[in-house]
Each structure stands twice: as C-alpha cells, then as structure tokens.
Amino acid sequence: MSLTLYTYFRSSAAWRVRAALAWKGLDYQVVPVHLLREGGEQHAEAYRKLNPQELVPALCDGEHVITQSMAICEYLDETHPTPALMPSDPLGRARVRALAQAIACDIHPINNLRVLQHLKRNMGHSQEDTDNWYRHWITVGFASLENELARLGSKDFCYGGAMSLADICLVPQVFNARRFNVDLAPYPHIAQIDAHLMSLPTFADTQPSRQPDAE
Ligand SMILES: N[C@@H](CCC(=O)N[C@@H](CS)C(=O)NCC(=O)O)C(=O)O
Numbered sequence: 001m002s003l004t005l006y007t008y009f010r011s012s013a014a015w016r017v018r019a020a021l022a023w024k025g026l027d028y029q030v031v032p033v034h035l036l037r038e039g040g041e042q043h044a045e046a047y048r049k050l051n052p053q054e055l056v057p058a059l060c061d062g063e064h065v066i067t068q069s070m071a072i073c074e075y076l077d078e079t080h081p082t083p084a085l086m087p088s089d090p091l092g093r094a095r096v097r098a099l100a101q102a103i104a105c106d107i108h109p110i111n112n113l114r115v116l117q118h119l120k121r122n123m124g125h126s127q128e129d130t131d132n133w134y135r136h137w138i139t140v141g142f143a144s145l146e147n148e149l150a151r152l153g154s155k156d157f158c159y160g161g162a163m164s165l166a167d168i169c170l171v172p173q174v175f176n177a178r179r180f181n182v183d184l185a186p187y188p189h190i191a192q193i194d195a196h197l198m199s200l201p202t203f204a205d206t207q208p209s210r211q212p213d214a215e
Pocket of ligand 1: 010011013014040067
C-alpha cells in the first residue's frame with residue numbers, strides 16, 4: 001500500500017491524520033499544501049481535482065483519494081486494526097465518537113480559515129473581532145467537553161484509558177487554543193490529557209513544528 005498525505009503543517013484536521021498514521025506506524029509521502037500562499041494552494045486547480053472541497057487533508061491510498069479527516073482516520077483504523085483507534089464495544093465507540101465530534105463538528109468548522117477570512121474580507125470584521133470569535137467558540141466547546149471528561153473520569157486519555165479518535169481530535173484543537181491565547185486553566189481534564197498525549201511520539205513527532213513544511 002502506498003500512502004500520500006496532502007497536508008499543511010498548521011492544519012489541525014491534517015494533524016489528526018498524521019497522528020493516526022503515526023499511531024498505526026504507517027509510512028507515507030508528504031505533499032504540503034500551503035493554505036495561505038498565492039491565495040491558498042487548496043484552491044489551485046490541481047488540488048481541486050483531488051479534493052473538490054478545497055480543504056486539507058486528503059489521503060491517497062494507491063489510486064484512491066480519501067477526504068475528510070474523520071473518514072480517513074476510520075478508514076486507517078479499519079484497514080490497520082492494530083493498534084486500535086476505537087473501543088471494541090458499541091457504547092465505547094459511541095462515547096469516543098461523541099467526544100471527537102464535539103471537536104471536529106462543533107468547534108473546528110466555525111473556526112476554520114475560510115470562515116475567519118469571510119468574517120474579515122466580506123463582513124468587515126477586524127482582526128480583533130475574528131480572534132475573539134475564535135476564542136469564543138473554543139471556550140464554549142471546551143466548557144462542555146471538560147464537563148464530559150470529568151463525568152467520564154478521564155485522566156491520561158479522553159476515554160477508557162486508551163488512545164482513541166477522541167484523543168486524535170483533542171490535541172490539535174488544544175494546540176490551536178494555545179495559539180490564540182485561550183486560557184486553559186478552567187479545563188484541567190483537557191490540559192492533563194493534552195500534556196500526557198503530547199509526551200507520546202504519536203503527537204510529539206507529528207506536531208506542526210516537526211513538519212517538513214513548518215515555517
Ligand atoms: N471537516 C474537514 C475539515 C478540513 C479543514 O477544514 N481543513 C482546513 C485546515 S484545518 C483547511 O483546509 N482550510 C482551508 C480553508 O479554509 O480555505 C476534515 O475534517 O477534514
């Protein structure tokens with residue numbers, strides 16, 4: 001199997017896939033897609049042919065192009081079941097998906113680059129406004145996530161004392177929160193889990209500063 005990942009060092013959705021690939025011990029080729037250079041290489045014709053959504057990541061497995069980070073992670077988990085990214089029981093999988101989707105569906109999309117660009121370019125908002133927007137949706141999302149992790153009694157991992165898709169989503173989102181100066185003190189479970197996960201090669205080796213296209 002030959003895997004190629006279209007990625008951008010700072011993309012949190014791409015980091016999810018980099019972490020999943022690392023967790024599974026899979027080798028892959030990296031093709032950087034710069035999201036800002038020349039109006040954004042994700043909008044260039046060559047990339048649009050690969051991913052009409054004009055978003056990273058995209059993973060090529062041989063001739064097959066797979067888009068959407070969550071679909072890619074689950075594809076990797078099904079094609080390479082060990083070590084697993086999902087619990088073996090239905091309730092566990094539902095819990096992990098709920099935590100992962102709280103980040104990937106409810107926080108991340110409204111803070112995406114194109115949303116921030118629209119706020120600034122077309123709706124007349126200042127940089128300060130858009131930064132506040134970003135922080136607002138992270139704090140709303142993290143407050144409920146923190147409560148859920150506390151209720152589950154989570155410590156080193158989001159769920160069940162083992163690596164899962166929820167962890168894969170958490171770490172890149174915490175990285176983004178720090179980048180936008182969100183105070184993490186109100187979220188001790190999130191901070192503890194993130195600190196533990198960042199001590200593991202799965203996340204330490206795939207973080208933005210370790211990428212070939214890092215600036
Ligand atoms: N739901 C998609 C989201 C992908 C996404 O939003 N990627 C961002 C980077 S994290 C992107 O490519 N943004 C480019 C843009 O907004 O123009 C996924 O999980 O793959």
